[in-house]
Amino acid sequence: MMKFNFIVLFLAVSGFLGCSQLAAQVLKGKIVDAQTQEPIGYASVQLSPNYGVISNQEGDFSLLQKDFPAEALVHISHIGYQEIHIAIKDLARTAVIALEPSALLLKEVVLGPTLTASQILQKYVENSSKNHVLSGVRVRYFSRSKETYVPKRFEVDLKKISFANKKELQQKIEAFEKKFNNREIIGFRETMTDVYLTPKGMVTNHLKALKLLDGNGLNMDNFQDKFFEHTFKQLESPYTYRINSGIIPLEKKASMKEISTDANAADTLKNSNGFYAVGYGVIGHREFIRKQDLYDYTLEGTKTVNGMLCYHLTFRPDRNRAKYVGELFINTDDFGLVYYKYELAPEKSDFKLNLKWMLGVKFNSFGNTMEVLMKKSPTGTYYPQFIKKFSANYVYIDRSLSFTENHPKRSERKKMKFNFLIEMNTAEADEIIAVEMEPQQGEVKPFEPGYIFVDVKRQYDPNYWSAYTILEATEAVRNFKGE
Numbered sequence: 340m341m342k343f344n345f346i347v348l349f350l351a352v353s354g355f356l357g358c359s360q361l362a363a364q365v366l367k368g369k370i371v372d373a374q375t376q377e378p379i380g381y382a383s384v385q386l387s388p389n390y391g392v393i394s395n396q397e398g399d400f401s402l403l404q405k406d407f408p409a410e411a412l413v414h415i416s417h418i419g420y421q422e423i424h425i426a427i428k429d430l431a432r433t434a435v436i437a438l439e440p441s442a443l444l445l446k447e448v449v450l451g452p453t454l455t456a457s458q459i460l461q462k463y464v465e466n467s468s469k470n471h472v473l474s475g476v477r478v479r480y481f482s483r484s485k486e487t488y489v490p491k492r493f494e495v496d497l498k499k500i501s502f503a504n505k506k507e508l509q510q511k512i513e514a515f516e517k518k519f520n521n522r523e524i525i526g527f528r529e530t531m532t533d534v535y536l537t538p539k540g541m542v543t544n545h546l547k548a549l550k551l552l553d554g555n556g557l558n559m560d561n562f563q564d565k566f567f568e569h570t571f572k573q574l575e576s577p578y579t580y581r582i583n584s585g586i587i588p589l590e591k592k593a594s595m596k597e598i599s600t601d602a603n604a605a606d607t608l609k610n611s612n613g614f615y616a617v618g619y620g621v622i623g624h625r626e627f628i629r630k631q632d633l634y635d636y637t638l639e640g641t642k643t644v645n646g647m648l649c650y651h652l653t654f655r656p657d658r659n660r661a662k663y664v665g666e667l668f669i670n671t672d673d674f675g676l677v678y679y680k681y682e683l684a685p686e687k688s689d690f691k692l693n694l695k696w697m698l699g700v701k702f703n704s705f706g707n708t709m710e711v712l713m714k715k716s717p718t719g720t721y722y723p724q725f726i727k728k729f730s731a732n733y734v735y736i737d738r739s740l741s742f743t744e745n746h747p748k749r750s751e752r753k754k755m756k757f758n759f760l761i762e763m764n765t766a767e768a769d770e771i772i773a774v775e776m777e778p779q780q781g782e783v784k785p786f787e788p789g790y791i792f793v794d795v796k797r798q799y800d801p802n803y804w805s806a807y808t809i810l811e812a813t814e815a816v817r818n819f820k821g822e
Contacts, residue, residue: 365403366401374439378394382394382415384414388717392772394811413425416645418642418644421439456652460636466673473722474536477533480531480771482529483528483770488764490520490763492762493760493762494516496760525553526550530545551796552797574742578747579745608790626661636654647672649671651666680710682709688705701735711726722776727770733763736761774808798821
């Protein structure tokens with residue numbers, strides 16, 4: 340079974356709720372547009388240059404006060420709004436923080452030689468190794484992912500069975516189909532991770548992880564195992580099975596015990612070096628940077644982003660091979676990339692595979708958006724403060740499966756064959772925020788045992804992250820309850 344894991348990050352501003360939270364040293368609130376009163380999602384709320392949070396998409400935020408005094412200033416900013424600075428003691432008495440839209444953003448000018456969009460991009464590339472290589476720090480990231488599966492068709496047609504009543508087993512299969520067919524399956528995952536960046540590389544240390552799972556425990560990661568566990572208990576045997584799939588033989592050996600163990604194994608999260616690179620290094624590899632000749636770039640003017648005056652560039656496909664539309668904000672001073680956003684252009688796909696008639700497989704990655712806000716470290720290099728990513732895919736699998744028991748007596752071997760069809764849309768939305776950063780001297784060795792167990796729950800517990808500053812839970816997360 341195919342497994343789909345996609346990851347993303349984001350930035351914005353938030354506000355604070357009343358005094359009751361102050362006693363618990365937690366500042367909560369909502370940030371809204373002063374003119375429309377609409378929530379402002381993904382706003383930056385900073386208690387210091389190295390500590391803060393982002394408001395969620397509903398404008399809400401939560402921030403541990405830590406050791407900051409009541410007189411300490413909180414800095415709230417968002418692209419397109421005037422930045423404000425307000426003391427903790429004043430925020431604690433304010434339920435809603437209203438930001439005024441900035442009417443001056445496009446009137447800002449840059450003193451010095453006039454540069455074209457192409458020249459600005461070239462200077463970004465020339466300075467990227469200096470601006471975007473961070474070392475000697477620890478950055479703490481919180482991530483939240485929402486996975487959605489929408490089955491269109493799920494069918495299993497039992498063709499042959501040598502050891503049981505075919506009709507009865509087909510009825511059991513159809514009962515399982517009803518659990519999965521024509522219903523939206525939603526799950527959430529939340530993780531707190533420390534990322535150590537050193538001259539020798541990167542080390543990650545996952546601190547805590549939570550998974551909110553559908554009541555049936557179904558997702559694309561474990562669907563196949565759950566299917567066999569629920570449906571084919573009669574295949575249990577002291578012997579392994581030879582499993583064949585499809586027209587082109589794909590053969591493996593497995594036991595029903597192994598399948599059952601996989602289906603019920605504890606969920607773990609392994610430390611790796613891929614977490615940070617997802618939002619940080621990927622921009623340099625995108626085709627709209629590597630293959631600029633495929634795109635039409637336009638210099639729209641200048642804007643202030645995260646307190647830095649930036650060139651505002653937009654881009655769109657200029658050749659049929661180009662895929663994306665988006666915008667970049669590049670610092671007018673050091674040409675560091677401060678913010679970027681892109682999405683697939685209309686009628687474009689990130690990846691397509693159509694072997695439906697040959698191998699019974701079709702795949703289309705028809706949705707891909709990403710938004711990244713960078714923050715400048717005290718040493719002048721940039722790191723992701725917020726990443727937001729969304730991916731959507733169409734999946735079609737139509738294959739045959741056959742099981743043949745490896746019993747020493749050929750005449751007593753259990754045999755079964757069936758056709759398996761699944762057609763669905765999948766989507767994953769990721770939000771990642773940098774909560775804090777601090778200098779880290781010396782060598783950092785890999786953490787042992789190298790993984791943590793993921794806490795799997797059917798309902799969100801508002802106290803689960805009480806010891807941490809996180810991206811405030813949205814209404815969908817707070818109200819999540821597995822069926």
